[in-house]
Amino acid sequence: MDLLTIIQILDSTVRLATPLLLACLAGLFSERAGVIDIGLEGKMLVAAFFSAAVAAATGSVWLGLAAGVTASVTFALIHGLASITFRGDQLISGVAINFLASGMTVLIAQDWFSQGGRTPSLTGGARFSEISLPGATALREGYRETIADGVEPSGVSAIYWDLISGHTLLVYVAIAMVPVSWYVLFRTRFGLRLRAVGENPGAVDTAGVSVVRLRYAAVVIAGVLCGLAGAYLATGLAAGFVKDMTAGRGFIALAALIFAKWRPWYALFACLLFGLLEAVGNRFQSIDILGIGIPTQFMQALPYILTVVILAGFVGRAIPPRAGGEPYVKER
Amino acid sequence: MDKLPKWADVALIPLINLLLALLVSGLVVLLIGEDPVEALQIMVRGAVGSTYGWGYTLFYATNFIFTGLAVAVAFHARLFNIGGEGQAQLGALGVALVVLWVPWPHWTLALPAAVLGGALFGAAWAAIPAYLQARRGSHIVITTIMFNFIASALLVYLLVGALKVPGSMAPETARFPETTFLPTARDIFAAMGISFGRTPLNISFVLGLAACWATWLLIWRTRLGYEIRAFGQSESAAVYAGISPFRIIMLAMLISGGLAGMMAINAVMGEQQRLLQDNVLGAGFVGIAVALMGRSHPLGVLLAAILFGALYQGGAELEFETSVPREMVVVIQALVILFTGALDGMVRRPLSRMFLRFGRRRPAPAAGGE
Amino acid sequence: MSDDATTPAIELVGISKSFGPVQANKDISMRVMPGTIHGIIGENGAGKSTLMSILYGFYKADAGQVMIRGKTAEIPDSQAAIAAGIGMVFQHFKLVENFTVLENIVLGAEEGAWLRPSLAKARKLLSRLSEDYELHVDPDARIEDLGVGMQQRVEILKALYRQADILILDEPTGVLTPAEADHLFRILEGLRREGKTIILITHKLREIMDITDTVSVMRRGEMTATVATASTDPSRLAEMMVGREVLLRVEKTPAVPRDVVLEIEGLRVVDEKKVERLRGIDLTLRAGEILGIAGVAGNGQSELLQVLGGMRAAEGRVTLNGRDLPLEGPRAGARFRRQAGIAHVPEDRHREGLILDFHAWENVAFGYHDDPAYARGLLMDNDALRRDMQAKIEKFDVRPADCWLSAKNFSGGNQQKIVIARELERNPDLLLVGQPTRGVDIGAIEFIHQQIVALRDAGKAVLLVSVELDEILSLSDRIAVMFDGRIMGERHPSETDERELGLLMAGITDTDADPTLDEIEANLDLTGQRTP
Amino acid sequence: EPGLIIDLGGKFDKSFNESAYAGAQRWKEETGNDYMETELQSEAQREQTMRRMAERGANPVVVLGFANASTLEKVAPDYPDTNFTIVDMVVDQPNVQSVVFTEHEGSYLAGMMAALASESGTVSFVGGMDVPLIRKFACGYKQGAKAVNPDITVIENMTGTTPAAWNDPVKGGELTRAQISQGSDVVYAAAGGTGVGVLQTAADEGIKAIGVDSNQNYMHPGTMLTSMVKRVDNAVYEAFQSAEEDRFETGIQVLDLGTDGVAYAMDEHNADLVDEEMKSRVEEAKAKIIAGEIEVHDYTSDDSCPS
Numbered sequence A: 001m002d003l004l005t006i007i008q009i010l011d012s013t014v015r016l017a018t019p020l021l022l023a024c025l026a027g028l029f030s031e032r033a034g035v036i037d038i039g040l041e042g043k044m045l046v047a048a049f050f051s052a053a054v055a056a057a058t059g060s061v062w063l064g065l066a067a068g069v070t071a072s073v074t075f076a077l078i079h080g081l082a083s084i085t086f087r088g089d090q091l092i093s094g095v096a097i098n099f100l101a102s103g104m105t106v107l108i109a110q111d112w113f114s115q116g117g118r119t120p121s122l123t124g125g126a127r128f129s130e131i132s133l134p135g136a137t138a139l140r141e142g143y144r145e146t147i148a149d150g151v152e153p154s155g156v157s158a159i160y161w162d163l164i165s166g167h168t169l170l171v172y173v174a175i176a177m178v179p180v181s182w183y184v185l186f187r188t189r190f191g192l193r194l195r196a197v198g199e200n201p202g203a204v205d206t207a208g209v210s211v212v213r214l215r216y217a218a219v220v221i222a223g224v225l226c227g228l229a230g231a232y233l234a235t236g237l238a239a240g241f242v243k244d245m246t247a248g249r250g251f252i253a254l255a256a257l258i259f260a261k262w263r264p265w266y267a268l269f270a271c272l273l274f275g276l277l278e279a280v281g282n283r284f285q286s287i288d289i290l291g292i293g294i295p296t297q298f299m300q301a302l303p304y305i306l307t308v309v310i311l312a313g314f315v316g317r318a319i320p321p322r323a324g325g326e327p328y329v330k331e332r
Numbered sequence B: 001m002d003k004l005p006k007w008a009d010v011a012l013i014p015l016i017n018l019l020l021a022l023l024v025s026g027l028v029v030l031l032i033g034e035d036p037v038e039a040l041q042i043m044v045r046g047a048v049g050s051t052y053g054w055g056y057t058l059f060y061a062t063n064f065i066f067t068g069l070a071v072a073v074a075f076h077a078r079l080f081n082i083g084g085e086g087q088a089q090l091g092a093l094g095v096a097l098v099v100l101w102v103p104w105p106h107w108t109l110a111l112p113a114a115v116l117g118g119a120l121f122g123a124a125w126a127a128i129p130a131y132l133q134a135r136r137g138s139h140i141v142i143t144t145i146m147f148n149f150i151a152s153a154l155l156v157y158l159l160v161g162a163l164k165v166p167g168s169m170a171p172e173t174a175r176f177p178e179t180t181f182l183p184t185a186r187d188i189f190a191a192m193g194i195s196f197g198r199t200p201l202n203i204s205f206v207l208g209l210a211a212c213w214a215t216w217l218l219i220w221r222t223r224l225g226y227e228i229r230a231f232g233q234s235e236s237a238a239v240y241a242g243i244s245p246f247r248i249i250m251l252a253m254l255i256s257g258g259l260a261g262m263m264a265i266n267a268v269m270g271e272q273q274r275l276l277q278d279n280v281l282g283a284g285f286v287g288i289a290v291a292l293m294g295r296s297h298p299l300g301v302l303l304a305a306i307l308f309g310a311l312y313q314g315g316a317e318l319e320f321e322t323s324v325p326r327e328m329v330v331v332i333q334a335l336v337i338l339f340t341g342a343l344d345g346m347v348r349r350p351l352s353r354m355f356l357r358f359g360r361r362r363p364a365p366a367a368g369g370e
Numbered sequence C: 001m002s003d004d005a006t007t008p009a010i011e012l013v014g015i016s017k018s019f020g021p022v023q024a025n026k027d028i029s030m031r032v033m034p035g036t037i038h039g040i041i042g043e044n045g046a047g048k049s050t051l052m053s054i055l056y057g058f059y060k061a062d063a064g065q066v067m068i069r070g071k072t073a074e075i076p077d078s079q080a081a082i083a084a085g086i087g088m089v090f091q092h093f094k095l096v097e098n099f100t101v102l103e104n105i106v107l108g109a110e111e112g113a114w115l116r117p118s119l120a121k122a123r124k125l126l127s128r129l130s131e132d133y134e135l136h137v138d139p140d141a142r143i144e145d146l147g148v149g150m151q152q153r154v155e156i157l158k159a160l161y162r163q164a165d166i167l168i169l170d171e172p173t174g175v176l177t178p179a180e181a182d183h184l185f186r187i188l189e190g191l192r193r194e195g196k197t198i199i200l201i202t203h204k205l206r207e208i209m210d211i212t213d214t215v216s217v218m219r220r221g222e223m224t225a226t227v228a229t230a231s232t233d234p235s236r237l238a239e240m241m242v243g244r245e246v247l248l249r250v251e252k253t254p255a256v257p258r259d260v261v262l263e264i265e266g267l268r269v270v271d272e273k274k275v276e277r278l279r280g281i282d283l284t285l286r287a288g289e290i291l292g293i294a295g296v297a298g299n300g301q302s303e304l305l306q307v308l309g310g311m312r313a314a315e316g317r318v319t320l321n322g323r324d325l326p327l328e329g330p331r332a333g334a335r336f337r338r339q340a341g342i343a344h345v346p347e348d349r350h351r352e353g354l355i356l357d358f359h360a361w362e363n364v365a366f367g368y369h370d371d372p373a374y375a376r377g378l379l380m381d382n383d384a385l386r387r388d389m390q391a392k393i394e395k396f397d398v399r400p401a402d403c404w405l406s407a408k409n410f411s412g413g414n415q416q417k418i419v420i421a422r423e424l425e426r427n428p429d430l431l432l433v434g435q436p437t438r439g440v441d442i443g444a445i446e447f448i449h450q451q452i453v454a455l456r457d458a459g460k461a462v463l464l465v466s467v468e469l470d471e472i473l474s475l476s477d478r479i480a481v482m483f484d485g486r487i488m489g490e491r492h493p494s495e496t497d498e499r500e501l502g503l504l505m506a507g508i509t510d511t512d513a514d515p516t517l518d519e520i521e522a523n524l525d526l527t528g529q530r531t532p
Numbered sequence D: 001e002p003g004l005i006i007d008l009g010g011k012f013d014k015s016f017n018e019s020a021y022a023g024a025q026r027w028k029e030e031t032g033n034d035y036m037e038t039e040l041q042s043e044a045q046r047e048q049t050m051r052r053m054a055e056r057g058a059n060p061v062v063v064l065g066f067a068n069a070s071t072l073e074k075v076a077p078d079y080p081d082t083n084f085t086i087v088d089m090v091v092d093q094p095n096v097q098s099v100v101f102t103e104h105e106g107s108y109l110a111g112m113m114a115a116l117a118s119e120s121g122t123v124s125f126v127g128g129m130d131v132p133l134i135r136k137f138a139c140g141y142k143q144g145a146k147a148v149n150p151d152i153t154v155i156e157n158m159t160g161t162t163p164a165a166w167n168d169p170v171k172g173g174e175l176t177r178a179q180i181s182q183g184s185d186v187v188y189a190a191a192g193g194t195g196v197g198v199l200q201t202a203a204d205e206g207i208k209a210i211g212v213d214s215n216q217n218y219m220h221p222g223t224m225l226t227s228m229v230k231r232v233d234n235a236v237y238e239a240f241q242s243a244e245e246d247r248f249e250t251g252i253q254v255l256d257l258g259t260d261g262v263a264y265a266m267d268e269h270n271a272d273l274v275d276e277e278m279k280s281r282v283e284e285a286k287a288k289i290i291a292g293e294i295e296v297h298d299y300t301s302d303d304s305c306p307s
Ligand SMILES: Nc1ncnc2c1ncn2[C@@H]1O[C@H](COP(=O)(O)OP(=O)(O)OP(=O)(O)O)[C@@H](O)[C@H]1O
Pocket: A330, A331, A332, C019, C020, C022, C023, C024, C042, C043, C044, C045, C046, C047, C048, C049, C050, C051, C091, C439
């Protein structure tokens, strides 16, 4: 494998890791506040649909983005209503949200566009276009020219013009969200309270801070981030919505969250790892490692297998926030 | 606050929840520009208006009985088994292997073997998450979700590889031999001189009814059931009583997985008669809604399964006759799970307050019994 | 503080509160004068915690009024209570276990949106507060690494940091040794001198007599009396608490110990967090005697009961009637202990002894559900269960006498009777009893004590664990004191007193020397005790 | 009243299904008659859907795609009075008409055009599900490309091994990017809905692309070199119409270059990309294939492709 191929795979990794990362950070905020969120998938899916639908209808990706985020936040609020206000089972609520999203998107898409549950393909301003960082185009041209001259270039410059430059805005946003999340969680008052409410809501309540408000805030943040993830999927990575297009990414994000032990920086690496797995699986139909052919199905299942291994505690134990999954009940 | 009369808990609340779910579904139908009343009529007519409709309704219901019971048994041990889907997939593999590998002379011999194969494979697929939960405390909800994905990858691997019919393009196994076809309702009724629509409803339905009864016996009449329920209520109390959590988690999940796996008898042996890549059709997930609605009681599961069977069949007709896509059923299913499972408190709390106020009229019960 | 000394710091008027069907507070009125320590006593479930939680804004009262320093105060939430200068140390601490002391203290009282300045400021203030009140804690220690005594200090510091001048402490000494409690009281006296108002909830009459200025008594959700401490005495208080005269001692004949039933050698337990909970226990118990295990909660008594009851694996050697009991592996479970002749009344009837959602008749077989008497072929014989329960209900006077009622719908005392009936009727060789009368009405206490003594008189061995020294002293034939996973010593009830036991409970064996408080503290803080 | 069962991927996949749908619509407009239509949502529904069509009295029932073969085999005998048409696969039943296409011939022409348009000497192929049918496309494409330029590199990728591969535009896009990085400047997508992602990426990255089944030239004018159209619409139209006129014939029907069953699409969207020389060479080859002078190897005949 030459350097260029590696860079290309990494480039693909970054693109594919972006929705995972945004969803994973969404889960991070929610679960750090004690609200388990297996509805990441569903929120991403509605966001993907509404962003694509509104972008297709208006021709503006920004309106699409806003619509996607709004839809995702709406679903997040349903989750909040069920699990915070009515103290329902967070897992069941998440399951319901995933189904609701999967049915609702196709239903509305069919009614709206009559294209069999998909949106029209997005073009031009209805999609996020790739951002070329300063100097990237020139470097790329230089590279192309070297090839044209019949010289085999080293390809190092591609790290800049291909891997670093040339992604859509949301990719950079997602990466920037990692330090931002870290800072918010560990360096601000809000973060301290948020983490506390996921560990011991009673302590937060008696300290005079509203558990309900904090948890809603966390759930809404998760909604926004899932909204970005879904919008990226439909308007950045692809050009339009197709049925069930999240294809289990919400669950992979959940897996990454466990992998990351609920920490932002680890989340970045976990998502990049899972993105890499997907990129490699896309690139090669089967992979030979030491003469053993590994089928793609195995590559596809690898994130899930890894998660189970992590959960089993064979690779460092992941301790979730202590109050996770339990509704805060003051009076029985 | 647990002052609700039992009938309210087991009948009134699920009913209100269901009505709410249907109401919201009606709004959705209205929203996409169709007439909800008409849609409902089509669905009802499609589901129970003919022997054809009944046939498909009960055919789907049979699937849901098995997956619903699977979720319910695990619920009794306070285990949330989201893995019904994967366990049913593996059950299908088990059924297919049993039926394809042994030249069965007659279905009466093939059926018990297939039941065993399906149950065994389903149970085996549940065993790993169960073991990890019992021994290493790995959250069973997450592991079973992961195992659903792994199951479908495994099945694809086998269906595009070892199990594929050489020369065929579709990822599916060979067709089962005719000797293993289960008698359908049409055959059985025909023998009695009654004509019944050509549907895949088959004797697995009877098997489903038997499974309901057996589950009821298990949960409420056996020592194991007693232990499962006790464990589900309080793990620490179970340990005190000498009930091994490991044993209960394993057994409850094995039974649960086995029940999910037995769904394949109906779907794979009864209808598809070959192993397809996607043979469960989301029934594993419907099982969650069914168990929630049925309050994890086999009778409730049976009724809820028939309801969902009707919903599925009605939904298919709806799609056929109007422009409402089949996804409408998924939406209804989601709303049922949402209202009966997650938003239960929305109905329960005001209701118990009402009952409490009602009860207060009589002299208030003094604190303390002495 | 500068308020006129005749205006009450707190005045409660007609407070009522119910939780569903349970009326926890009924029309309660109370006044607390500034600069005083006001005690509240009452049995378990009397409604003390509920009342204080209302004052702290944690619960909302159904009716009634709160006045602070003469002015009507709306306390919709804890924020408002804190703003009104109220601080509360809950019975079950409200700390974030994996946060540091400092983080716990600033939580909810941060200076601004950014943490760093808040923490820096808090660190300074904290060191001053701990100087002023002798409340030394390491600000960077994690709560989960601190002992209970330390955690309690953090709770107090939390209140002081929020400039509380009304401090509520809910059963602060339940988890402390007598010496630690003394230290706490010195701190409270210091605070009183500063002019702060303190409300102290406790079950211990001695503490009320020692430190409070006034005392209120609660019973069954009602406030029965408020009196000046100086004008009353313990037996009068006890009477007010339970509504009738109380027998403080159990009537029993001297023990006639016979053969050794239980022999424990070098018993060790290491818990999930790798903390050694039992560090080599040696005990002998004979038929016909009651061995009481005294100790502050969390010193290994629970683990001892759990090991003997088959709920926890251990190392060492235990023999019952001369036969070895397996301590690990599948045959170490509670089923096999029952088969071997050990009955077990667990410490926590809600979490262990009963399945609250089961009917009473289902609970009668709990732990004995594989008894052939309850079986009919492969199935369970539910009729047999119901007949059995009905008989026990009559014999033990369980009320209401309805075997179809769910266990959760019986009151605490009656729940305990169901457990006692189930375990004692098995006529075991060895009875393990943990906290037999926790949360139980005094009438039922007498009954339960009689049953335990009767079992002893029938020639059975009883191992009694209780945190109530009174109970230990009055029921035991022999007392062993546990501290930090070890037996600190054995005494005869007639030859010892609360002071000596208290020192043993603090880990001081040399009872002649008068240990300094610091020694006791040093002893305690190293133990890594946690709230049970 | 005839019936059409749209296969997985939906009738607006811009490709295979859409072509069939267009044929049915054309028939409806031209004759003014109605037809029944339903869309499959999942693999396991095939049987119920087919039966329902037959129960409802649809005749003939047209099903699309090889995946229906085993189900049709089972269902057709239950409804001896109903005729069925299956596209892309042969089912040997007395009441079934099997329509197959010579995709390898059409793909050969597409391969020629790709080689003629390529500047880098590398062209590529993105297939949907890895089945012999799609290999047939790939093999024809490769032969055509080699016929123009024997040194040309042809990169081949399949999206997956399951029906999901027909509907994964994101993966299609990723595969295309990978091929571009390997030097490809013309990509041929034979991947159903996945192709949408391939063509999109080609347009984004500025390379040329070849569509499939339907005429997809309009999707990205300027980068769409051509489309290898497969007249599924004609097959559907013909099945409907022949039944209407009582001349429905069961058995195998082969639609090839000669009958315009497969063709390369020319229209205003790609007129600028196809110069006269390219056109004449392709036309020449087409004539030779029809005349039997050029024989394009059919992958499915021996499950192999000459290199
Ligand atoms: N959150 C709650 N929900 C429902 N019932 C409650 C709740 N808290 C307390 N109760 C009930 O209210 C009554 C009074 O409880 P409370 O905790 O105030 O008693 P207490 O006097 O503090 O007892 P203890 O000495 O055991 O601490 C009890 O019957 C208890 O079961």
